[in-house]
Amino acid sequence: MFSRRQGGASQLEVILVIALILVLISTLLSELKEFYEESEQVQMQAVLDSLNSSVNSLVTEQIVAGDLNSLAGYQDTNPMQLLTSSGFNYSGEFSGSGVRPEPARWYFNTTSRHLVYQLRDSSKVAQQGGNAGQLNFRLRLKYQDNNHNQRYDRDIDRVVGLVLKPVYPYQWLKS
Numbered sequence: 001m002f003s004r005r006q007g008g009a010s011q012l013e014v015i016l017v018i019a020l021i022l023v024l025i026s027t028l029l030s031e032l033k034e035f036y037e038e039s040e041q042v043q044m045q046a047v048l049d050s051l052n053s054s055v056n057s058l059v060t061e062q063i064v065a066g067d068l069n070s071l072a073g074y075q076d077t078n079p080m081q082l083l084t085s086s087g088f089n090y091s092g093e094f095s096g097s098g099v100r101p102e103p104a105r106w107y108f109n110t111t112s113r114h115l116v117y118q119l120r121d122s123s124k125v126a127q128q129g130g131n132a133g134q135l136n137f138r139l140r141l142k143y144q145d146n147n148h149n150q151r152y153d154r155d156i157d158r159v160v161g162l163v164l165k166p167v168y169p170y171q172w173l174k175s
Contacts, residue, residue: 015161037115040104041172043089047106051115051164055083055139059161068159072152075141076113078165080106114138114167129168136167 009017062068080090091107101107103120114136119125122133130136142161143152152159 045148051079072163078108079139127170140165
């Protein structure tokens, strides 16, 4: 004779459901971790894009005004000053090398004249030179070096623009 099963689940069914839920949670957490890591790169690049746009606007203004030589005064200055709003992750200006703001934040080092991004996880970036955990950028004058001495001479060289460049080459690593 067949007996009808009483309502409810067997222990095996409960264990299988719990195991399935744990696998799904584990998969979701690893995807969220990867998304979180990639978000730092996207946020940093968005700030760099805004800065580059501001630098390009400044250069365009000087071209229209016929005064490219005035761009020389912007070399090694704080590029955050070119933005109308510095954003939520800019800590300000500091002097010295011992400054360590919170991760995933920008600051301008007044001693080195570098705009610095403090990485959240330095293992996600390969960099040639510089301090581990930091990416350094600098406003550099673009000019035609007419006397080939590797420096800008106001009365000799011709200014052609201004650019925000990394001080040390870097590359984001894939997870």
